[in-house]
Structure formats: structure tokens, C-alpha cells
Amino acid sequence: MNLFCVGLSHRTANxxxxxxxxGNATAESIMRQIGCAEVLLLTTCNRVEVYAVxxxxxxxxxxxxxxxxxxxxxxxxxxxxFYRYEDEKCVQHLFRVASGIxxxxxxxxxxxxxxxxxxxxxxxxxxxxxYLHRLFQRAFRVAKQVRTHTDIARGAVSVGSVAVELAxxxxxxxxxxKVLVLGAGETSERTARALVSRGVTDLRVxxxxxxxxxxxxxxxxxxxxxxxxxAAQCREIDILLTSTSSETLLLTREVLAPMLRERLDxxxxxxxxxxPRDVDPNVNEMEGxxxxxxxxxxxxxxxxxxxxxxxxxxxxxxxxxxxxxxADSISPGxxxxxxxxxxxxxxxxxxxxxx
Amino acid sequence: xxxxxxxxxxxxxFQTAFLSIRGHQLERCPITNLxxxxxxxxxSVALTYMLVGPAYRLSLxxxxxxxxxxxxxxxxxxxxxxxxxxxDGPVNSWLEFHASISLVAYGAFAxxxxxxxxxxxxxxxxxxxxxHSIFYHLPPLTNLFAAIxxxxxxxxxxxxxxxxSGFFTGHPLPRVQVxxxxxxxxLYAAILQARHLKWxxxxxxxxxxxxxxxxxxxxxxxxxxxxxxxxxx
Numbered sequence: 001m002n003l004f005c006v007g008l009s010h011r012t013a014n015x016x017x018x019x020x021x022x023g024n025a026t027a028e029s030i031m032r033q034i035g036c037a038e039v040l041l042l043t044t045c046n047r048v049e050v051y052a053v054x055x056x057x058x059x060x061x062x063x064x065x066x067x068x069x070x071x072x073x074x075x076x077x078x079x080x081x082f083y084r085y086e087d088e089k090c091v092q093h094l095f096r097v098a099s100g101i102x103x104x105x106x107x108x109x110x111x112x113x114x115x116x117x118x119x120x121x122x123x124x125x126x127x128x129x130x131y132l133h134r135l136f137q138r139a140f141r142v143a144k145q146v147r148t149h150t151d152i153a154r155g156a157v158s159v160g161s162v163a164v165e166l167a168x169x170x171x172x173x174x175x176x177x178k179v180l181v182l183g184a185g186e187t188s189e190r191t192a193r194a195l196v197s198r199g200v201t202d203l204r205v206x207x208x209x210x211x212x213x214x215x216x217x218x219x220x221x222x223x224x225x226x227x228x229x230x231a232a233q234c235r236e237i238d239i240l241l242t243s244t245s246s247e248t249l250l251l252t253r254e255v256l257a258p259m260l261r262e263r264l265d266x267x268x269x270x271x272x273x274x275x276p277r278d279v280d281p282n283v284n285e286m287e288g289x290x291x292x293x294x295x296x297x298x299x300x301x302x303x304x305x306x307x308x309x310x311x312x313x314x315x316x317x318x319x320x321x322x323x324x325x326x327a328d329s330i331s332p333g334x335x336x337x338x339x340x341x342x343x344x345x346x347x348x349x350x351x352x353x354x355x
Numbered sequence: 356x357x358x359x360x361x362x363x364x365x366x367x368x369f370q371t372a373f374l375s376i377r378g379h380q381l382e383r384c385p386i387t388n389l390x391x392x393x394x395x396x397x398x399s400v401a402l403t404y405m406l407v408g409p410a411y412r413l414s415l416x417x418x419x420x421x422x423x424x425x426x427x428x429x430x431x432x433x434x435x436x437x438x439x440x441x442x443d444g445p446v447n448s449w450l451e452f453h454a455s456i457s458l459v460a461y462g463a464f465a466x467x468x469x470x471x472x473x474x475x476x477x478x479x480x481x482x483x484x485x486x487h488s489i490f491y492h493l494p495p496l497t498n499l500f501a502a503i504x505x506x507x508x509x510x511x512x513x514x515x516x517x518x519x520s521g522f523f524t525g526h527p528l529p530r531v532q533v534x535x536x537x538x539x540x541x542l543y544a545a546i547l548q549a550r551h552l553k554w555x556x557x558x559x560x561x562x563x564x565x566x567x568x569x570x571x572x573x574x575x576x577x578x579x580x581x582x583x584x585x586x587x588x
Contacts, residue, residue, distance in 0.1 A: 151488060151491065154488075154491045155486070155491065166481065168495060169477065169481065169490065169493075169495050169496070170481060170495060170496050170497065171495060171496075171497050172494075172495035172497050172498045264553045264554070264555070264556050265500075265550075265553050265556070265557060267496060267497070267557075284482070287556040287558065287559075288556050288557070288558070290481050290482060292484065296484040299484055300484060300486055303485070303486050304486075307488060
């Protein structure tokens with residue numbers, strides 16, 4: 001028996017190529033067409049991968065034919081972006097994928113949920129047997145361990161998540177935070193939703209168009225505030241999210257200083273995602289005010305990604321241990337897998353071929 | 356956090372055992388020389404952490420507390436300060452109470468100082484937009500500030516009791532000691548008053564906690580040094 005993985009991802013194929021192979025096949029259909037013992041199909045926006053266990057040798061071309069959505073079956077057209085991993089290399093690849101190391105945004109956790117969903121779908125259809133069951137259960141454990149024991153999932157990588165992360169590091173629980181959203185753009189909406197999802201209950205929306213403010217307030221569960229009253233709100237609020245299309249600065253040191261005197265012991269977190277900016281950058285120098293504009297948010301995202309990349313080596317070490325342990329655990333007599341499969345993994349030399 | 360708590364807890368058990376044995380040997384509270392005072396202070400810091408750490412769930416506070424405890428303990432062990440002084444005569448209970456309660460107050464001030472360092476470190480990162488790995492492990496600013504405030508109140512209350520009890524010892528204390536202790540009491544009273552009236556931003560309160568504890572350590576050194584030169588019964 002052979003364990004192998006054939007697939008393509010954002011690293012080897014562009015979206016146009018990937019979409020040719022996504023959504024056509026199911027684990028069950030691949031199993032039926034090729035005659036593998038076990039098959040699992042993992043399809044996300046960034047990858048299409050088939051994990052299979054088979055007695056006979058299955059070529060990459062056979063798998064790609066099952067996946068393609070076109071009727072043109074000339075293998076040479078789409079064999080190039082595919083990679084193939086076998087045995088321990090396949091195990092290692094799956095552990096890396098589940099841990100988010102192979103993702104476009106290193107350390108993202110969505111892939112783990114997608115892998116679990118793919119496993120559940122294949123298990124329900126009967127395409128997963130004891131081997132892939134053990135393999136994927138171990139992969140989920142590894143992914144959890146990597147996330148717990150390294151900082152690979154730390155740090156925010158979008159405007160919304162940066163805002164939430166920083167707000168939580170300033171205020172702790174956001175339940176008691178008062179938030180004012182100034183300007184009702186799409187990014188504001190997403191960021192406001194992210195804050196609400198983390199517990200914010202007092203959310204106010206102000207916009208030049210009161211109707212639009214009411215609309216957004218209704219969508220995110222807040223209340224609309226007339227645009228003329230927004231400045232006065234700064235006495236009460238903890239977080240200001242601004243994204244208006246104003247050509248001039250709306251908030252300056254002179255405007256803010258008298259209000260801050262009344263709230264010296266409470267921090268004010270300002271997220272200014274407007275271009276041109278709504279808030280005077282000098283406001284950040286004021287005591288207790290933390291101003292983040294679009295450039296500083298981008299800088300935080302880059303720092304987060306750099307931090308995550310630094311963690312890859314630690315994550316790889318955890319994975320390497322698990323790959324060895326997994327290979328040992330399937331040595332003869334210790335598992336319910338077939339002797340042929342055990343021998344195959346135990347004796348074959350590592351071989352991974354990128355086609 | 357759990358590891359930090361248990362590591363400090365284990366150290367605390369050994370410190371308690373040592374102080375207990377030394378107390379039995381001396382037949383009085385083991386704060387008769389600089390060595391014992393530093394061990395007692397390290398014990399007070401560990402005690403305050405164990406009371407405060409789990410209650411406020413401040414991640415990493417243990418990681419900041421452990422080095423301070425080690426530093427105090429290490430200094431006590433390495434420096435040649437474990438000199439025996441004749442401490443004959445009956446035990447002065449008021450003097451022992453005064454000294455020990457003041458040292459426990461110092462423990463609370465030490466923890467406030469540690470929380471202050473953590474606050475300034477986190478605040479600096481958020482202000483300058485440079486978020487290092489430690490940013491993700493330090494507690495939120497508002498939680499740290501709440502802990503600073505409560506620790507200051509605890510320390511201040513205990514220190515007040517310590518100072519008042521000093522007047523019941525029945526022996527005249529050196530004037531420099533009394534004046535220094537009152538100056539320190541006034542410093543912490545001023546910090547708390549300014550905090551209460553919202554005259555000071557949290558960042559300045561955090562910085563003052565560090566200054567206050569440094570002053571407290573200097574005073575402690577002075578008091579113990581003077582006491583060794585002119586021991587009270």
C-alpha cells in the first residue's frame with residue numbers, strides 16, 4: 001500500500017489554474033474512478049489536494065484527470081503545477097498544511113477547520129479508512145500543539161484583527177468599551193463587526209449622511225449619532241474608528257486636549273483608516289492616546305507576519321518529532337493497519353517528487 | 356502562568372522553612388540583620404504575588420516577579436551581610452510587628468513596581484507601534500493599572516499600620532529613620548491621592564511606582580544599616 005498526496009496550491013498555481021481543479025470531484029468519486037483504498041479531498045481557495053492510500057501505484061495524471069473540470073484530458077496541460085508527496089513526506093506535508101505553515105498567510109487557522117470539514121465529509125461518505133483516520137487525527141493534534149507551543153498564530157494580519165488585538169491589549173475585555181465609528185465605509189463596517197464579535201455592545205455610528213449611519217448602525221447593532229455631535233462623543237468613548245472622506249483633519253490636538261483633561265485615567269484608542277487622514281498624527285503624542293493610521297496598521301501586520309515566520313522553525317521541529325513518532329507508531333504489530341501498509345511506510349526510503 | 360505560580364510557590368515554601376528555622380534559633384522574628392531582612396522581603400514579595408497573581412490573572416507577572424525575588428534572595432546569599440548581632444533581652448513585640456508588617460508592605464510596593472514596569476513596557480510598544488513578541492504575552496494596560504492601584508492601596512494601608520506601630524515600640528527610633536519613613540509614606544500618599552483625583556495619567560503613576568519602590572529599598576537599607584550599628588533591644 002502507498003500513502004501519497006497529489007495537489008496544487010497557491011505556491012505552484014495561480015487562481016485561474018486552481019479553479020480548473022476545484023469543485024468537480026469528491027473523495028468518493030476519486031476512490032471509485034481510481035480504485036484507491038482510502039481517499040480524502042481537501043479543497044480550499046488556496047489548494048486542492050488528494051490524500052490517498054492505494055495498493056497499486058496511482059500516477060499523478062490519473063488523479064489530475066479526476067479533478068479537472070474541463071473535458072480536455074491531455075495530462076501535459078495541467079500536470080506541471082501538481083506536486084506529489086509519498087509516505088513520510090506526505091505525512092509531513094499534511095502536518096505542515098494543518099498547522100498553517102504552508103498557508104498564504106502563515107499561521108492562519110482557517111485551514112484547520114477546512115481540513116476537519118474535508119475529513120468529516122470523506123468519513124461520512126465512507127472514503128476514509130483506518131489509515132487516513134489515524135493520519136488526520138494526528139494532523140489535528142499536531143496543528144493544535146504547534147499553535148499552542150509557538151507564536152505562529154500570534155499577531156493580527158488584517159485591519160479588523162489589528163484593531164481588535166490592540167483594543168484588547170489596551171482595554172482587556174471589550175464588553176464595557178464605548179466605540180464610535182465615524183464614516184460608514186466598507187472597512188469601517190468590517191472593523192466594527194470584528195469589535196462587536198469580541199464583545200463590544202456600546203457602538204455608535206456617525207456619518208455625514210444620517211441615513212447611511214442608521215443603516216450601518218442597524219447592521220452592526222449600534223446607534224446612529226448626528227455628524228455634528230461626533231466630537232462631543234470623544235469625552236465618553238474608548239475607541240474611535242474613523243474613515244471619512246474629509247479633505248481636512250477632523251481631530252487635532254487642540255480639539256482633543258480639553259476633552260482628555262476630563263478622562264486622564266482612561267486611554268483613547270484611535271484607528272484612522274481614512275486617506276487622507278482624519279486625525280492629526282501629533283495626537284499620538286498626547287498622554288493616554290494611541291493613534292493608528294493605515295500605515296501603522298500595515299506596519300503591525302508586517303511585524304505580525306515576520307513574527308510568524310520566525311516561528312516556522314520551531315513549528316517544523318514539532319512536526320518533525322510527530323512525523324517520526326507517527327512512522328514509529330505504524331511499525332508492525334502496533335496498529336490496526338495492514339502489514340503491507342506498515343512495511344511500505346517503514347521500509348521505503350523517503351521520496352517526494354515535485355512534478 | 357501556572358508554571359510561574361508553582362515555581363514561585365515552591366520557592367516560597369523553602370523561604371518559609373528557612374525563616375521558621377532561623378526564627379526558632381533566634382527565638383524572635385528573623386529580621387535581626389540585613390541578610391534576614393532581604394530574605395524576609397523576598398518572602399513578602401512572593402507572598403504578595405501568590406495572593407495577587409491568581410486574583411488578577413495577570414499573565415507574565417510571575418515571570419517578572421521571579422527575577423526580583425531571585426535578585427533579593429541572591430543578594431542576601433552572596434553579600435557578606437549575615438553577621439550575628441547580640442540580640443539578648445526580651446522580645447519587643449511591637450518592634451517585631453512594626454518591622455514585619457512594614458516589610459510585607461514593601462512586598463506590595465515591589466509588586467506595584469513590577470506591574471509598573473510591565474505597564475511602561477506595554478504602553479511603549481503600543482505608543483510607538485513596534486510590537487515585539489512580548490506584546491502578545493503582557494496583560495492589557497487597564498488590567499495592569501487596576502492591579503497597580505490595588506497594590507498601592509494594600510501597600511499603603513500596611514505601611515501606615517507599620518509606621519503607627521513604630522510609635523508603640525517604647526524606644527526612641529533614630530530621627531533620620533522616622534523622617535525618611537514619613538517621607539516615603541507621604542510619597543505613596545501623594546501618588547494615591549493624585550491617582551484618586553485623576554491628576555496623573557496611568558503612565559506617570561506606573562513610573563512613580565518604580566521610583567517609590569527604589570526609594571523604599573534605599574530607606575530599608577538605611578534603616579537596617581543604622582539598626583546594625585545601633586541595635587535596639
